[in-house]
Amino acid sequence: MTQDNRGTREISSNEMLDWNDRIIPVAHSKGGVKAVAHPYDNLIRTGITAWPPPEIVQKFYKSRQSRAFEGKDLEIATSGLGYYCDLQSLHSEDAITWSVFGTIARSPQTILENWLKHLFRLIDLPDANTDNAEIFLWRRIPHPDTLVSGGPEIDVGITTSNTVILCEAKWLSGIGAAQGKAKDKDQIQLRGEFLAKYGTAIFPGRLHKVVLGISLLPDAFKDTTPEGVSFRTTSWQHLSALTSHPLANELALYFEWKRGNSLTPKNAKHKNANSAI
Structure with a gap:
């Protein structure tokens, strides 16, 4: 466990701080990619009153990448929508595009x-x-x-x-x-x-x-x-x-959060890192 930035309580291995220092559940794929429990936790929503917009809803298709999770991580990855979608992955380009x-x-x-x-x-x-x-x-x-x-x-x-x-x-x-x-x-x-x-x-x-x-x-x-x-x-x-x-x-906070939770010594050198898992 690690302590959150506000020092209020311990953060478990299946939790993380988002870009606004809010504690959210997180799953880890077998390949080490982080995925939030609900796709909304991967998107900036500030100022958008009619939520969710149709562009986001169309991205809520079930992903085959749920097979990349198992055990407790699979439980978390499917807890938000009842299934896993790629928009939950911190490697999702669609999340930052939105x-x-x-x-x-x-x-x-x-x-x-x-x-x-x-x-x-x-x-x-x-x-x-x-x-x-x-x-x-x-x-x-x-x-x-x-x-x-x-x-x-x-x-x-x-x-x-x-x-x-x-x-x-x-x-x-x-x-x-x-x-x-x-x-x-x-x-x-x-x-x-x-x-x-x-x-x-x-x-x-x-x-x-x-x-x-x-x-x-x-x-x-x-x-x-x-x-x-x-x-x-x-x-x-x-x-x-x-x-x-x-x-x-x-x-700016969102970008640094996403980059910091995506790049590792292995994929920072890149080549063809998978965008979803």
Whole structure:
């Protein structure tokens, strides 16, 4: 047992402090990955009155990774929802995607546009406008090879009067390869090809067509976008440090909590650490 930061009581091995120093239950997978008992304990909810939002509800599917837990840990991992979902894992990129982008997407337009001004400066898009801005999460686009429904899932989409950005979010995992109809493309290439082929018709007036990779790791992506599409990368650390975010203080604490409970000497050197378990 260890004592919590407030010195009020001992914390057991199946408990931890969250980013606000609140004691919460935690499970440990056989691979050593921490998972909270309820996915809400892995998400920033400050200021979101209509909770849970539909984007979060759609992520509550049952995960096959429950097999990574056993005994007391399995009991904790399935205690919140009655089953385990990947959003509970501290390796979940979806959890930080919501906490950064889902919260700002629900901010008043003036606050959103001011934050986007700083984001565009961060990723070197000086001519990108911020007016008529909208952010969406986890929407699927038609497959760029076949145009069937249920194509690639866009982790974050950002549109303004002259810019469209399709984001691929990672935490510790590498980019997905063997994608596309012939299994010869990666995730960045597919998103870039969609914008190159159909971006002008679908997003008229958007002069800037961008694929953005976001990761905890510095070398998670390579540029495989086609001509006519820009490629950018940034890190969760830099995003969480943007002081124009309305929850900047909490977000900085959340990022450090998540990073501190994810990185170990083994996976800090990275390669393909699994995002869920």
